[in-house]
Amino acid sequence: MKITNIRVTHVNVPFDAPFWWTGGLYPGASKSIIEVETDEGLTGLGEAPWYHFGEIIKSEIAPALIGADPLDITDCEARCVPPWQITANTGEGAASVAFGAVEVALWDIKGKMFDLPLYKLLGGAVRKEIKFSEYFSFRPEHNGAGGEMSPETIRDYCLKMREMHGSSIFEGKLILGDPNLEIKTVRLLRDALGELAQIKLDSNMQYSLTTARWLLRELEPFNIRNYEDPVATFEEMAELRRHSTIPFSTHVPDLRRAVALGAPDNFVCNFAALGGIAKSLKFIAACEAMGKGFWCYSNDLGIMTAAYLHVSAATPLISEASQSLFRWQIGDVIRDGPFRQTNNAVRVPEGPGLGVELDPAEFRRWAKLFEDEGPMSHFYDPARPTRHRTLPLH
Template identity: 80%
Template sequence: MKITNIRVTHVNLPLDAPFWWTGGLYPGASKSIIEVETDEGLVGLGEAPWWHFGEVVEREIAPALIGADPIDLADCESRCVPPWQITANTGENAVSVAFGAVELALWDIRGKALGLPLYQLLGGAVRKRIAFSEYFSFRPAQNGAGGEMTPEAIRDYCLRMRDDHGSTIFEGKLIQGDPQLEIRTVAMLREALGPSAQIRLDSNMQYSLTSARWLLRELEPFNIRNYEDPVATFEEMAELRRHSIIPFSTHIPDLRRACALGAPDYFVCNFAALGGIGRTLKFIAACEAMGKGFWCYSNDLGIMTAAYLHVSAATPHITEASQSLFRWQIGDVIENGPFRQVDDTVAVPEGPGLGVTLDRDALRYWAEHFQTHGPMGHFNDPASPGRYRRLPLH
């Protein structure tokens, strides 16, 4: 089998309402959908975490892979990716992420060629339903959605998710630059949701070490399951560990520093950002050996989410719920998407490969949205148009 073509389609996927994060208002995502075509009629699906990486796929990776055997992952990687030890230190590692998006499609082809779901190729499933969190944040109202701009509104939103969908795992950003507001909101959530619900927090590095010390002391009585990036560096997290028992997570996959410093405790990563499924499996195995946890990223579309489902199914070490913005996503590029959790879980697709199928009409619609409106920006601060925020916020 040979690769005959690689097609890249940029898409926008807006959320039903924007949410506040440290960079400003986050309205949705701009991704690149990858289709790897073969001379035997099999087509593998991949997804880049941001549209810029799709440009790298078109410019550098696609020409290198035409004629390659899609089953031979080592050969395909050697055609595209320079030594990662060098590129990681020279700012040239965009090609590693771009190849990671394509590598998903190569695994999809492998599963389709063998008629097996991806989790079977990875050793079989230890679980068939995968846990995902609900998400909450301060969200301005938009077209009948959002409007959770007070602690009371966030509490009521989470209660509705519990009552309507059986949700007991909640993660959120309480980012308004006001620690007192965060404490008040968490106190309301714990009282309303009860002692058994999981509450996880993410500040996207908004706090100084001084503020974070005080904040986490006040939050400890509310049994916080995890706090993601409360401060900006691993060194600050290590110092914060001296004052708090709350576990920390990060999106920065620097395992050596985490082990040397003793913090953070968990990594939350996109598979393409790690270089693909193969490198992700190695990273998770290293985390297990070094006593660090792992779960999956949020705000991905159905192709990447399917990869999360299969890898989580086949990986005993992924014991915590992965992140999810599923409830806020108004569309997807796969048939029957977006995924939606019920009782905190999503079933693993059982079809060959990733087990998902492109919805051509949806792909065309969201590609036209990208063409018409351009990529979605994540750093818009209405209080300071044309200016980027600086951290920490408090």
Template identity: 80%
Template structure:
């Protein structure tokens, strides 16, 4: 089998309402959808975590892989990705992320070639129902939809998710730079949701170390399951660990430093950002050996989410619920997308490979959105237009 063509399509998929994070208002996702075509008629699907990696795929990855055997993933990687020791030293790791998006498509082809779901190629399923959290945040009104701009509104939203979808796992960002607002919201959430519900927080590194110490002291009685990036560095998390028993997570996949410092406790990663599914499996195995946890990223479309489902199905060590913004996505590029959890879980797809089929109409629609509006910006702040925020916020 040979690769004959690799097609890259940029798409936008907005949220129903933008949410506040440390960079400003976050309106949705701009992704690159990858289609790897073969001379045997099989097409593998991949997804890049941000659209500009699609441009790297066009210029660097496509010429290297035309004519390659898509089933020989190691050979394909050696054509596209320099040694990690060099890229780690130079900061030139974009090729690794770009190839990681394509590598997911190669696994999709392999599953289709062997007429089996991807999780079977990864060793079989240890679970078939994969847990994902609901998400909450402060969100302004948008396009006639009422947002959640107060602690009471955030609580009301979470109760609605519990009533309508059976949710019991909640993760969220309470990012407006106000420690007292976060403390009040956490208190009200615990009172409303009861002791059995999981509450996770994600600060996107908004707090200084002194402020984080104060906040964690105040919210610890409310049984916080995890706090992601409460401060900006692993060193600060290690200092924070001396004052709090709440577990910490991060998107920064520096396992050696986390082990050396004792914090954070979990990694939350996009598979392409780690270099693909093969590299992700190695990273998770290393986390397990070193006593660190792992779960999957959020704000991905259906192709990457399908990869999360299959790897989580085949990997016993992913025992915590992964992140999800599914409820806010107003569209997707796959048939029957976006995914939606019920009672906290989504069934792993049973089709061959990733088990996903592109929706041609949706692809055209969201590609036209990208062409018309350009990529979605995550760093726009209405109170400081044209400038990036600086951290910490408090």
């Protein structure tokens, strides 16, 4: 079998309402969808975490892979990605991320070749129901959606998700520059949701070490399951660990530093960002050996989410709920998408490979939106439309 063509299509899939994060208002996902075609009629699907990686795939990755055997993933990687010593010295890791998006498609082809779901190629399922959290954030109203701009409305939103979908795992960003607002919101959430609900938080590195010490002391009585990136560096997290028992997580996949410093406790990553599924499995195994947790990233479309589902099904370590923005996505590029959890869980697809396929009409719809509007900005502040958002330094 040989690779004959690689198609890259940029798409925009908005949320029903934007949400506030450290950088500004986050309106949705601008992704690149990858289709790897073969001379035996099989096509694999991949997804890049941001559209500019799709441009690298077009210019660098695709030409190197034409004629390659898609089942020989090691050879495919060697054609595209420099040795790690080179990327470490140059700081240029974009080729690894771009290849990681294509590598997901190669696994999809392999599963289709053997007519097996990906989780079986990875050794079989230890679970079939994969946990995902609900998400909450401060969201301005947009076309009848959102409007959660106070602690009370965030509490009411989470109660609504529990009533409608059986949700009991909640994660959120409470990022308006006021730690007192975060404390009030968490207090209301715990009182309303009860002791058994999981509450996770994420500040996107918003707080200074001084403020984070005080904030986590105030939050400790509310049984916070995890706090993602409460401060900006691993060194600050290690210092913060001396003052708090709340577990920490990060998107920065630097396992050596985390082990050396003793913090953070968990990693939350996108598979393409780690270089693909094969490298993600190695990273997860290393996390397990070093006593670190791992779960999966949010704001992905159905193709990458399917990869998360299969790997989580086949990997005992991923028992914690992964992140999810599913409820806010107004569409997807796959049939019957987007995935949405019921009772905190999504069932792993049983079809060959990733078990998902493109929805031609929806795919065209979101591709046209990208063509018409260009990539979405995740740094927009209505009060300062020409500048990135800035927050008070606490």
